[in-house]
Amino acid sequence: MSVQTSSGTGAFRTAVVPAAGLGTRFLPTTKAVPKELLPVVDTPGIELVAAEAAEAGAQRLLVVTSPGKDSVAAYFRTDDELVKTLEGRGKDELAEKVRRAPGLLEVESVYQYEPKGLGHAVAQAGPALAQDEQAVAVLLPDDLVLPTGVLARMAEVRERHGGSVLCAFDVPREQIAAYGVFEVSDTDDDDDVKQVHGMVEKPSPDEAPSTFAAAGRYLLDRAIFDALDRITPGAGGELQLTDAVALLIAEGHPVHVVVHRGGRHDLGNPAGYARASVDFMLEHAEYGEDLRNWLNERLKD
Numbered sequence: 570m571s572v573q574t575s576s577g578t579g580a581f582r583t584a585v586v587p588a589a590g591l592g593t594r595f596l597p598t599t600k601a602v603p604k605e606l607l608p609v610v611d612t613p614g615i616e617l618v619a620a621e622a623a624e625a626g627a628q629r630l631l632v633v634t635s636p637g638k639d640s641v642a643a644y645f646r647t648d649d650e651l652v653k654t655l656e657g658r659g660k661d662e663l664a665e666k667v668r669r670a671p672g673l674l675e676v677e678s679v680y681q682y683e684p685k686g687l688g689h690a691v692a693q694a695g696p697a698l699a700q701d702e703q704a705v706a707v708l709l710p711d712d713l714v715l716p717t718g719v720l721a722r723m724a725e726v727r728e729r730h731g732g733s734v735l736c737a738f739d740v741p742r743e744q745i746a747a748y749g750v751f752e753v754s755d756t757d758d759d760d761d762v763k764q765v766h767g768m769v770e771k772p773s774p775d776e777a778p779s780t781f782a783a784a785g786r787y788l789l790d791r792a793i794f795d796a797l798d799r800i801t802p803g804a805g806g807e808l809q810l811t812d813a814v815a816l817l818i819a820e821g822h823p824v825h826v827v828v829h830r831g832g833r834h835d836l837g838n839p840a841g842y843a844r845a846s847v848d849f850m851l852e853h854a855e856y857g858e859d860l861r862n863w864l865n866e867r868l869k870d
């Protein structure tokens with residue numbers, strides 16, 4: 570069954586993208602340009618994430634932003650003048666690229682006025698949901714999960730098990746302190762679908778309950794908003810989405826993960842961003858071969 574046309578419990582219409590952060594790791598650039606608009610080859614990271622949400626059936630992207638970052642939502646507005654100019658010059662391919670983002674899905678924004686953490690950012694989306702939206706997707710724009718398609722798998726798991734479904738990556742234990750980490754057990758469903766019994770934000774490697782880490786894709790039952798209202802500041806003094814998920818689990822709400830075995834890029838820091846750029850560029854029809862040759866030469870030094 571296609572997620573797009575499904576009216577079952579796995580379906581969702583709104584994808585929330587938290588994008589209110591200061592982008593401190595990209596200063597000084599982020600004084601003027603939100604990090605979500607930095608290009609991977611030629612396309613802003615947030616367009617890649619919006620395309621992934623649309624592909625999984627989302628009809629609306631709710632960007633949680635902060636005053637001064639309005640250019641993130643503005644990026645998704647149509648620009649008929651520019652399209653007309655490009656078409657007039659015979660640059661149809663470029664015109665198509667310009668039309669793509671506004672054509673993906675409806676984009677709205679809500680503000681997070683204070684930087685109180687990811688949980689607080691997601692909570693701002695609650696009032697914008699319609700009464701009949703039983704679930705919402707959350708996509709962290711720092712994370713590229715490749716190939717796309719994990720959200721559709723997560724929606725299938727919610728159809729079967731109900732509750733909330735998150736995406737997990739198996740990461741080396743020495744890196745685990747950067748993530749939300751799951752305590753899991755196997756299901757008889759599928760090796761890569763696991764039941765979650767607990768979740769902890771940024772544990773030390775020796776305290777981490779597993780090496781399965783949250784990878785920036787969440788399909789959350791709307792019960793999450795009530796849980797977000799009840800949590801108190803956690804790791805880093807911030808209101809953590811992880812703590813709201815942990816609260817739901819403690820109260821008997823079913824939570825599962827789909828373990829994604831593909832690739833992942835972290836666009837949230839310059840090193841990860843450079844890797845993603847090189848990876849996408851190497852696959853690019855126009856730039857790939859040149860870059861490969863240059864890199865081969867460069868790496869001989």
Ligand code: G1P
Pocket residue numbers: 687709711712747748749750770782783784785809810811
């Ligand atoms: C956030 C979440 C964390 C998750 C991570 C994925 O952390 O709080 O649970 O594992 O994203 O990238 P952040 O990277 O914002 O510190």
